[in-house]
Amino acid sequence: MDSPFCPKTGAPMHRGVRSIELTYKGESITFEMPGWYCDQSEEGIHTGTDMKISDRVLNRLKARVEGLLEPEEIKRIRKKLHITQEIAGLLIGGGPRAFQKYESGDLLPSRAINSALVLLGHNPESLTLLKRRESKRPAVYRGSDGLMGL
Numbered sequence: 001m002d003s004p005f006c007p008k009t010g011a012p013m014h015r016g017v018r019s020i021e022l023t024y025k026g027e028s029i030t031f032e033m034p035g036w037y038c039d040q041s042e043e044g045i046h047t048g049t050d051m052k053i054s055d056r057v058l059n060r061l062k063a064r065v066e067g068l069l070e071p072e073e074i075k076r077i078r079k080k081l082h083i084t085q086e087i088a089g090l091l092i093g094g095g096p097r098a099f100q101k102y103e104s105g106d107l108l109p110s111r112a113i114n115s116a117l118v119l120l121g122h123n124p125e126s127l128t129l130l131k132r133r134e135s136k137r138p139a140v141y142r143g144s145d146g147l148m149g150l
Contacts, residue, residue, distance in 0.1 A: 006038035056105035
């Protein structure tokens with residue numbers, strides 16, 4: 001994107017960061033938000049990439065407030081289970097790309113997925129039950145490559 005002009009002052013804007021505060025259910029978090037900013041006003045313009053950062057911060061705040069696992073904890077549990085993101089999505093739920101989104105902070109897990117992860121984190125051997133159930137499903141429901149490595 002070429003340097004835009006401030007919609008308020010008409011001055012050229014420059015790329016930078018500013019502290020932004022987000023609030024969710026009375027809890028707040030402050031972070032550095034990249035964007036195009038005007039030195040003569042408080043105006044800012046944010047690209048899709050900039051907004052992805054604020055979306056991830058907001059999801060992290062929501063997870064804390066709602067008592068859900070944060071991305072690093074989801075990844076830690078999945079790695080403790082020794083399964084890929086794709087296999088985790090098939091066994092635990094959400095689909096083959098869900099865990100990529102949970103671990104990047106792009107998507108919050110449902111309360112059911114969160115609860116399953118908490119239980120599996122405390123008792124990894126329970127994954128055997130999920131693998132056994134999944135292996136009994138017809139291959140057409142398990143994706144083209146099945147559950148190799150289970």
